[in-house]
């Protein structure tokens with residue numbers, strides 16, 4: 001039903017001839033590979049779409065700390081604990097760069113946070129799944145960061161300057177995250193029988209949710225056509241999902257693990273793997289706030305916001321005091 005709704009609401013992209021002169025100049029600049037900067041004129045739809053995408057992306061980084069944060073105190077060694085702690089801190093940093101990029105579009109971080117906390121804005125579906133064992137830390141790094149990088153590397157060339165620049169550093173850090181995840185998986189896959197079983201179980205549970213990260217299939221993607229014309233998005237959802245499968249299956253083979261898809265098969269003619277689609281009904285249920293951990297995630301973020309009220313108030317009072325001192329000294 002949601003898919004049908006999407007199809008009927010998806011709008012056609014205007015041709016250059018249909019645009020007014022200002023819009024046409026804007027589109028031609030994008031077509032020529034130019035960057036749009038905060039003070040440049042932009043269509044309202046471009047601005048709103050960027051706020052939605054960058055805001056959702058920022059929220060995903062922040063909410064994305066929770067499934068791994070869950071394992072910091074239970075990491076098996078001091079070294080693994082230090083690595084995981086650094087990774088989770090990196091995700092917080094990514095959220096902050098992205099909120100800053102969104103703020104250049106005239107929205108405040110407080111507004112974005114409020115929209116997340118009241119359920120008006122989304123965050124990535126993947127973070128509504130639980131992390132049940134230590135092997136899940138491997139699967140998150142390997143598959144979730146792997147999918148995130150596949151989507152984010154092209155975003156370094158996105159048309160909006162502040163977003164593209166934020167992605168450069170984020171991508172560098174994400175590739176470290178992906179490698180540490182693969183390293184955890186290698187240890188588990190080459191460990192005891194029980195550890196191998198944990199690694200396989202983590203792959204079984206995270207495979208399809210990772211494929212869902214790329215968004216609905218192209219025919220059900222409402223925003224793709226316009227976002228690709230504006231170069232807010234550089235590749236379609238299905239293109240990136242296919243690239244991810246093609247890259248990840250040989251890695252699973254190397255680990256000696258089995259991708260949980262009986263239809264997975266190399267297709268010589270296409271030069272790609274054929275694979276099964278995720279359960280899209282499950283995806284839309286998760287988007288509607290009914291994922292296995294949706295309620296927990298929102299409760300944790302709301303609690304963090306409420307618990308942090310005294311810090312925000314203290315910082316605001318300090319800033320006010322500094323401002324009045326500076327005024328008095330003039």
Ligand code: FAQ
Pocket residue numbers: 052053056057058060061064065091122123124125126140144145148151212213214215216220221222223224227233237287
């Ligand atoms: N989850 O028309 P499309 C990370 C929504 S970062 C939730 O195809 P679009 C780092 C979509 O918003 C992960 N919602 O949309 C990390 C729209 O709903 P709306 C986050 C989703 O924008 C790793 C509707 O469905 N990355 O993981 C999802 O053209 C480890 C229709 O979809 C980004 O945000 C989804 N998976 O394409 C952190 C990257 N997919 O708003 C911690 C930037 C779709 O109309 C640990 N974003 N929807 O109500 C993008 O590239 C795009 O926004 C897509 C969606 C590809 C996600």
